[in-house]
Amino acid sequence: xxxxxxxxxxxxxxxxxxxxxxxxxxxxxxxxxxxxxxxxxxxxxxxxxxxxxxxxxxxxxxxxxxxxxxxxxxxxxxxxxxxxxxxxxxxxxxxxxxxxxxxxxxxxxxxxxxxxxxxxxxxxxxxxxxxxxxxxxxxxxxxxxxxxxxxxxxxxxxxxxxxxxxxxxxxxxxxxxxxxxxxxxxxxxxxxxxxxxxxxxxxxxxxxxxxxxxxxxxxxxxxxxxxxxxxxxxxxxxxxxxxxxxxxxxxxxxxxxxxxxxxxxxxxxxxxxxxxxxxxxxxxxxxxxxxx
Amino acid sequence: xxxxxxxxxxxxxxxxxxxxxxxxxxxxxxxxxxxxxxxxxxxxxxxxxxxxxxxxxxxxxxxxxxxxxxxxxxxxxxxxxxxxxxxxxxxxxxxxxxxxxxxxxxxxxxxxxxxxxxxxxxxxxxxxxxxxxxxxxxxxxxxxxxxxxxxxxxxxxxxxxxxxxxxxxxxxxxxxxxxxxxxxxxxxxxxxxxxxxxxxxxxxxxxxxxxxxxxxxxxxxxxxxxxxxxxxxxxxxxxxxxxxxxxxxxxxxxxxxxxxxxxxxxxxxxxxxxxxxxxxxxxxxxxxxxxx
DNA sequence: TTGTACGCGTTATCAT
DNA sequence: ATGATAACGCGTACAA
Numbered sequence: 249x250x251x252x253x254x255x256x257x258x259x260x261x262x263x264x265x266x267x268x269x270x271x272x273x274x275x276x277x278x279x280x281x282x283x284x285x286x287x288x289x290x291x292x293x294x295x296x297x298x299x300x301x302x303x304x305x306x307x308x309x310x311x312x313x314x315x316x317x318x319x320x321x322x323x324x325x326x327x328x329x330x331x332x333x334x335x336x337x338x339x340x341x342x343x344x345x346x347x348x349x350x351x352x353x354x355x356x357x358x359x360x361x362x363x364x365x366x367x368x369x370x371x372x373x374x375x376x377x378x379x380x381x382x383x384x385x386x387x388x389x390x391x392x393x394x395x396x397x398x399x400x401x402x403x404x405x406x407x408x409x410x411x412x413x414x415x416x417x418x419x420x421x422x423x424x425x426x427x428x429x430x431x432x433x434x435x436x437x438x439x440x441x442x443x444x445x446x447x448x449x450x451x452x453x454x455x456x457x458x459x460x461x462x463x464x465x466x467x468x469x470x471x472x473x474x475x476x477x478x479x480x481x482x483x484x485x486x487x488x489x490x491x492x493x494x495x496x497x498x499x500x501x502x503x504x505x506x507x508x509x510x511x512x513x514x515x516x517x518x519x520x521x522x523x524x525x526x527x528x529x530x531x532x533x534x535x536x537x538x539x540x
Numbered sequence: 541x542x543x544x545x546x547x548x549x550x551x552x553x554x555x556x557x558x559x560x561x562x563x564x565x566x567x568x569x570x571x572x573x574x575x576x577x578x579x580x581x582x583x584x585x586x587x588x589x590x591x592x593x594x595x596x597x598x599x600x601x602x603x604x605x606x607x608x609x610x611x612x613x614x615x616x617x618x619x620x621x622x623x624x625x626x627x628x629x630x631x632x633x634x635x636x637x638x639x640x641x642x643x644x645x646x647x648x649x650x651x652x653x654x655x656x657x658x659x660x661x662x663x664x665x666x667x668x669x670x671x672x673x674x675x676x677x678x679x680x681x682x683x684x685x686x687x688x689x690x691x692x693x694x695x696x697x698x699x700x701x702x703x704x705x706x707x708x709x710x711x712x713x714x715x716x717x718x719x720x721x722x723x724x725x726x727x728x729x730x731x732x733x734x735x736x737x738x739x740x741x742x743x744x745x746x747x748x749x750x751x752x753x754x755x756x757x758x759x760x761x762x763x764x765x766x767x768x769x770x771x772x773x774x775x776x777x778x779x780x781x782x783x784x785x786x787x788x789x790x791x792x793x794x795x796x797x798x799x800x801x802x803x804x805x806x807x808x809x810x811x812x813x814x815x816x817x818x819x820x821x822x823x824x825x826x827x828x829x830x831x832x
Numbered sequence: 833t834t835g836t837a838c839g840c841g842t843t844a845t846c847a848t
Numbered sequence: 849a850t851g852a853t854a855a856c857g858c859g860t861a862c863a864a
Contacts, residue, residue, distance in 0.1 A: 258616035262557035263857035266840050271554070273597075281586060284779075287579040294573060294600045303619065305565075306598050308586045324550035327595065461783045468785075487576075488780040491753045493760075555841035558856050 265326075273303040274512060275322045275331035280310040283458050284486035285501060289334060289356065292505020300513060309335055316342040323349040330516060332356065332508045336400030336430060352515035354508045357402040359525055366511040366523040368504060372402045375497040375530035376409025376455070379481045382495075382532055383451045384417045386539050388479060391423040392442065392449035394459050396430045403430065406455045406483060428454065432462030439463050448478055451538070457482040457489045457496055464494060464537060479538040493536035500528050557618075565595040566804060567614045567623035572602040575750050576778035577793060581626060581648065584797020592805060601627055608634040615641040622808060624648065624800045628692030628722060644807035646800045649694040651817055658803040658815040660796060664694045667789040667822035668701030668747070671773045674787075674824055675743045676709045678831050680771060683715040684734065684741035686751050688722045695722065698747045698775060720746065724754030731755050740770055743830070749774040749781045749788055756786060756829060771830040785828035792820050 251257075265271045276293055278286050290306070297304050305328055307318045315337070322328050323346065330352030338358055346353055347364055355367040383391060393410050396403025414423055426442050428435030435454065442449075454460035460482030467474055474480055482489055485498030511524055534540050543549075557563045568585055570578050582598070589596050597620055599610045607629070614620050615638065622644030630650055638645055639656055647659040675683060685702050688695025706715055718734050720727030727746065734741075746752035752774030759766055766772055774781055777790030803816055826832050 256616075258613070260558070260857050261617040261619045262554055262563070263840090264859080265554035266552070266558050266842090266856090267858045267860085269840075281579050281583045282779075284576060284579070287573050287576070291573045291600070294598075295603055298599070298603060304598050306586075306596050307590070308583070311587055311590060321550070325553040327553045461779075465783050487574075487753075488783050491757050491780050491784050552841050555856090556843075558858090559841080559843040561856075 269326070271303075271327060271329050272301065273305050273328045274509065275319070275328035276304050276306040277319055277322075277331055277333045277335060278306070278308050279335040279337060280308050284488060285457070285484050285499075286334065288486070288501035289505040289508075292502035292507075293332060293509055294505075295502070296506040296509035300509065302509070302513075309337065316345070319346055323351065330354070330512055332512060333358075336397045336403065339399065350519070352512050352519070354511045354515070356504055356508050359401065359527075360523075361525070363522045366515055366525065368507045368511060368526040368528065369402065370499040370504065370528045371530045372405035373409040373412070375483060375499070375532075376406035376453075377413045378409075378530070378532045379453050379483065379497050380410045380413035381416075382534070382539060383453060383479065383481060384413065384421065386451075386479070388451035389421045390450035391421065392439075392452045393423060393425050394428040394435050394439065394452065394454040394463070395425055396428065396455045398427070400430070403455055410453065424449070428459040430456050430458065432458045435459035436462050436466050439466065448472065451479040451481075453481045453483075455483055457484040457486045457494065460494055460496070460537075461486075461488050461492060464492065475536065475538050475540075481538050485533060489533075489535070493540065495535045495538040495540060496533055498531045498533045503528055561618070563595075563619060563621050564593065565597050565620045566801070567611070567620035568596050568598040569611055569614075569623055569625045569627060570598070570600050571627040571629060572600050576780060577749070577776050578626065580778070580793035581797040581800075584794035584799075585624060585801055586797075587794070588798040588801035592801065594801070594805075601629065608637070611638055615643065622646075622804055624804060625650075628689045628695065631691065642811075644804050644811070646803045646807070648796055648800050651693065651819075652815075653817070655814045658807055658817065660799045660803060660818045660820070661694065662791040662796065662820045663822045664697035665701040665704070667775060667791070667824075668698035668745075669705045670701075670822070670824045671745050671775065671789050672702045672705035673708075674826070674831060675745060675771065675773060676705065676713065678743075678771070680743035681713045682742035683713065684731075684744045685715060685717050686720040686727050686731065686744065686746040686755070687717055688720065688747045690719070692722070695747055702745065716741070720751040722748050722750065724750045727751035728754050728758045731758065740764065743771040743773075745773045745775075747775055749776040749778045749786065752786055752788070752829075753778075753780050753784060756784065767828065767830050767832075773830050777825060781825075781827070785832065787827045787830040787832060788825055790823045790825045795820055 309318050312318050332354045334356040353365045359367045426438040482494050482496035485496050489496045601610050604610050624646045626648040645657045651659045718730040774786050774788040777788050781788045
């Protein structure tokens with residue numbers, strides 16, 4: 249040990265990886281990085297990984313040429329011990345493919361209901377229910393919901409939460425839907441089309457903050473008063489929502505990241521135990537754009 | 541090749557790394573991840589790295605116990621071929637230490653003026669000059685500048701840009717300074733102290749958007765009218781600034797990341813060529829909080 | 833305790 | 849061109 253200190257020796261990771269068949273690295277695959285939501289989750293992952301002396305090999309899939317290649321090549325080349333995925337575009341065949349590598353996989357915001365794939369989510373259905381119930385309780389009867397991507401499980405659950413709240417309220421309420429694919433630009437475009445056809449809705453619930461913020465900005469640029477003319481609620485609780493005063497469903501983004509790493513480590517240490525599926529709580533945060 | 545396809549063979553990265561002494565991986569070390577600025581730069585790095593078949597090993601330093609350890613251990617363990625650093629807390633001794641590994645190093649937002657360390661920046665001095673000139677041209681004579689971290693080069697340059705603009709305008713203008721360390725919470729705290737002592741400034745220039753946004757929100761929560769009572773300008777051009785209507789100095793964040801990867805690759809391919817030092821342009825974007 | 837040899841999967845070198 | 853072989857640096861198992 250004295251000599252180690254004296255010579256400043258440090259083990260070579262490549263050699264250790266080869267010999268141990270272990271990399272001390274978690275693959276982190278996100279759909280993209282530009283939204284505040286991903287950044288906060290990443291911060292949580294980094295914190296927990298650092299505490300457990302793990303490295304992070306990160307990649308974002310929204311630019312990938314062959315879908316799924318980012319994940320499979322990380323496993324094929326043995327660059328990582330397992331991975332954490334946060335990608336609404338995730339599909340069943342890919343997941344089954346990844347499962348066959350028999351390495352820990354943790355899904356964020358997508359419950360796999362699988363014995364071998366862990367998952368950590370927020371109360372998507374309940375959160376969306378709270379958002380719509382909030383709108384209905386305020387007396388709004390003309391709603392517009394901006395949906396997420398068709399294939400995304402969290403978007404589907406949020407949609408179900410909406411529908412449930414509407415059902416509970418009974419008749420006398422109209423609710424229409426447009427598709428924003430969780431993307432701010434798509435959302436604005438779809439909203440403008442809707443507006444040209446049906447006029448302004450009295451209240452709007454966007455299934456994530458990115459879309460809510462973009463539409464909010466578009467409306468205000470147009471001179472439309474929010475919430476006087478249109479009430480808006482978002483979902484996620486990103487920093488911008490706070491700055492803008494967007495009423496939203498707050499999600500514990502950093503905890504989502506930290507939890508994902510915990511699940512990863514558990515799975516690594518006890519591969520035979522069934523994978524866990526965690527759900528974290530959401531909270532309605534009332535700000536200016538609706539009921540504030 | 542047929543057999544390779546048939547058996548689904550993929551080379552083992554650890555073995556290749558060991559044999560070639562090359563990892564095809566870039567270490568990306570940021571101060572933190574929670575701000576939109578870092579996220580956008582990361583998106584640019586990912587894009588360029590992906591195009592060049594490079595991997596990203598990322599880590600954030602704001603939680604590290606021993607300063608510099610994140611960088612040095614990545615090099616010591618030979619996990620990466622070189623690194624891209626974006627950290628205002630970067631200091632000279634650490635940089636010299638890292639240089640001794642003789643691997644490509646690219647600094648973002650910190651010109652090393654070094655033959656062996658590349659750097660890519662924005663026009664920090666000129667951008668800040670434009671911001672203050674904008675305020676002065678609008679007739680504001682009572683300014684408050686919210687500074688960044690004492691040791692950060694970009695913060696220093698932005699400060700110099702302020703001072704230069706003030707000097708050009710001549711007398712009749714008062715300008716005070718507080719320290720926000722680029723941190724939104726620190727900035728709000730410092731601003732409140734200032735306000736208790738000196739009252740509201742007529743105009744405020746925060747050296748990054750994160751601080752500007754936090755102070756803006758604090759003021760509006762307090763019922764202070766912006767820009768009627770206080771005009772505000774920020775620096776960076778993050779998404780939130782657009783949503784809130786913050787006048788700011790826009791920086792090409794994604795291009796910063798892409799450029800950093802380009803410099804990295806150049807340096808890797810031609811280690812004997814002197815390192816390049818690039819400066820990207822900034823642009824004043826006038827929105828609601830000042831002159832809009 | 834200390835030492836020695838082999839395997840990890842690939843690349844590179846050297847004969848054939 | 850083709851094929852055998854020695855590194856690469858570390859972990860591990862076994863022998864002394």
